[in-house]
Amino acid sequence: MKSQHVADILLLRGPVSLSHLFAGTFLHEGDKAIDATCGNGYDTLALAKLTGSSGHVYGFDIQEQAIRETSRRLAEAGLAGRVTLLQIGHEKMEQLVRSPVKAVLFNLGYLPGSDHMIMTRPDTTRIAMNHSLKLLEPGGIVLITVYPGHDGGTDEQHAVDDWAAGLDPRKYHSWRMGQMNVISDAPYCVLVQKAA
Ligand code: SAH
Numbered sequence: 001m002k003s004q005h006v007a008d009i010l011l012l013r014g015p016v017s018l019s020h021l022f023a024g025t026f027l028h029e030g031d032k033a034i035d036a037t038c039g040n041g042y043d044t045l046a047l048a049k050l051t052g053s054s055g056h057v058y059g060f061d062i063q064e065q066a067i068r069e070t071s072r073r074l075a076e077a078g079l080a081g082r083v084t085l086l087q088i089g090h091e092k093m094e095q096l097v098r099s100p101v102k103a104v105l106f107n108l109g110y111l112p113g114s115d116h117m118i119m120t121r122p123d124t125t126r127i128a129m130n131h132s133l134k135l136l137e138p139g140g141i142v143l144i145t146v147y148p149g150h151d152g153g154t155d156e157q158h159a160v161d162d163w164a165a166g167l168d169p170r171k172y173h174s175w176r177m178g179q180m181n182v183i184s185d186a187p188y189c190v191l192v193q194k195a196a
């Protein structure tokens with residue numbers, strides 16, 4: 001989903017816009033960031049803009065279509081040089097990205113308009129979330145958009161919620177944020193910040 005702006009005001013419609021709000025607050029020129037699920041590449045592009053010409057973004061997706069679409073979107077914006085795209089599962093991120101990283105974004109579920117059987121799964125998501133924490137610098141954030149409403153979404157929702165709620169509060173600050181005037185299984189945002 002693309003975040004929506006009117007006259008430079010970010011509209012807070014749905015959880016993806018919230019994750020962009022937080023990414024915009026925490027990421028600065030020169031930072032390193034990870035898009036753990038490139039999908040259509042909107043988040044990857046947003047991260048590449050925020051981290052600037054001296055920063056770098058690593059984008060993961062297992063689908064060729066997602067990597068191709070993200071690559072096209074970055075090239076169109078002239079920002080391909082700021083991003084390393086990897087057609088590899090995000091559960092390998094710790095081996096492929098060097099610490100420290102300021103922000104890691106996940107947009108879970110399946111890619112709209114593509115094969116709905118190819119989706120993020122609780123086991124690999126859990127591994128990748130743990131890798132993210134290891135890679136984060138103090139004060140850095142993990143932002144996860146969770147989709148409870150599809151097949152398999154409830155299992156993944158529980159995996160993310162249990163993981164975030166179980167983190168040691170002296171080491172991490174975990175938040176769950178969801179829009180209230182929407183259906184009960186609407187997507188929501190989980191944020192985990194590494195304590196300083
Ligand atoms: N549900 C969102 C879009 C999510 S896209 C929306 O409606 O806007 C999720 C992406 O995660 C897909 O492109 C899919 O290919 C990718 N993906 C699935 N498993 C993955 C894994 N293990 N590592 C990296 N990407 C993965």
